[in-house]
Structure formats: structure tokens, C-alpha cells
Amino acid sequence: xxxxxxxxxxxxxxxxxxxxxxxxxxxxxxxxxxxxxxxxxxxxxxxxxxxxxxxxxxxxxxxxxxxxxxxxxxxxxxxxxxxxxxxxxxxxxxxxxxxxxxxxxxxxxxxxxxxxxxxxxxxxxxxxxxxxxxxxxxxxxxxxxxxxxxxxxxxxxx
Numbered sequence: 001x002x003x004x005x006x007x008x009x010x011x012x013x014x015x016x017x018x019x020x021x022x023x024x025x026x027x028x029x030x031x032x033x034x035x036x037x038x039x040x041x042x043x044x045x046x047x048x049x050x051x052x053x054x055x056x057x058x059x060x061x062x063x064x065x066x067x068x069x070x071x072x073x074x075x076x077x078x079x080x081x082x083x084x085x086x087x088x089x090x091x092x093x094x095x096x097x098x099x100x101x102x103x104x105x106x107x108x109x110x111x112x113x114x115x116x117x118x119x120x121x122x123x124x125x126x127x128x129x130x131x132x133x134x135x136x137x138x139x140x141x142x143x144x145x146x147x148x149x150x151x152x153x154x155x156x157x158x
Contacts, residue, residue: 009120012113014048019110021137023129028112029098031062032089033124038075043122045072048114055088055109055126057099062088064111064124088124101128 019025035043042048047070055064064086071079090098101107113125132140 007118009116010118012115013043013046014050014114016050016112018051019112019127022132023110024132025127025129027128029094029126031124031126033122034087035122038072038079039069042070042072050111050114053111055111057095057102062090062095064088
């Protein structure tokens with residue numbers, strides 16, 4: 001995802017860098033996220049982790065499970081639960097697409113990036129993914145190493 005340096009509102013809060021290594025991402029989708037006030041303040045400070053989390057469609061609603069948002073120090077009486085389930089906002093058409101992918105095709109919904117968009121609204125990019133086998137992971141690693149080596153060779157010769 002390209003960062004927009006000219007917009008002060010755009011900010012990546014948390015990124016699941018391991019997702020592209022562990023899963024083959026077929027498609028991605030931008031969804032909104034329902035947050036409490038202290039959670040928004042904590043995210044603005046950069047206190048979040050989505051590495052261990054996943055999304056799931058339950059009873060026609062999309063949920064983010066096992067994500068961590070750090071407690072906000074100044075919110076003494078109105079604090080939030082750090083590991084609570086958070087509702088994700090998507091259209092009915094997108095929800096049915098996600099439900100089909102998970103229930104019928106055996107795919108997984110993996111959070112890729114949590115960020116504030118150019119309007120300052122918290123958004124999440126979710127990937128519709130299939131788990132990779134160990135051999136696929138080795139292949140990905142070998143490709144990445146070859147690309148790195150190729151860049152070094154081009155830099156030395158050019």
C-alpha cells in the first residue's frame with residue numbers, strides 16, 4: 001500500500017507483515033471498524049497489534065477477533081477492553097462474498113493493515129487468503145532472496 005506523504009491525516013497504525021508470508025492473498029477489501037473513543041486515541045498514538053488476529057462472518061456481521069489495542073493512559077474511567085471483538089463495517093454484497101469465500105471455498109479472512117485514511121477515519125484492509133504449505137513458503141522466500149541478490153548485482157554493475 002503506497003503511503004501518501006502530502007496528507008497529514010493518512011497514517012498506518014498496524015501492519016500484519018507476516019500475512020503475505022503465511023497466506024496466499026487472493027483479494028483484499030477495505031472495511032470500516034467500530035471503535036470506542038479511548039481506542040481511537042490509542043490508535044492515533046500507534047498502540048495496536050493485528051498480527052495474531054483474524055476476521056470472521058457470524059450471523060450476517062463481520063467481526064475482528066483477537067486484535068490488540070493498547071489502553072489509553074488519559075482515559076481513566078472510560079477505558080476499553082484491549083482484546084475485545086470489534087465489529088467491521090462492510091456492505092451486504094461484500095459480506096455475502098466474504099461468507100461464500102470462508103464457508104464454501106475454505107478461505108481465511110486475514111487483516112493486512114490498520115490505518116487512518118485521508119479523511120482521518122480508521123479503516124482496515126482485509127485479505128481473502130488461502131493458507132500456504134511449507135514448500136510454498138520456501139518458494140516465496142527463495143524468490144525474495146533472488147530478487148534481493150539481483151538488485152545487488154544490478155547496483156554493482158550499473
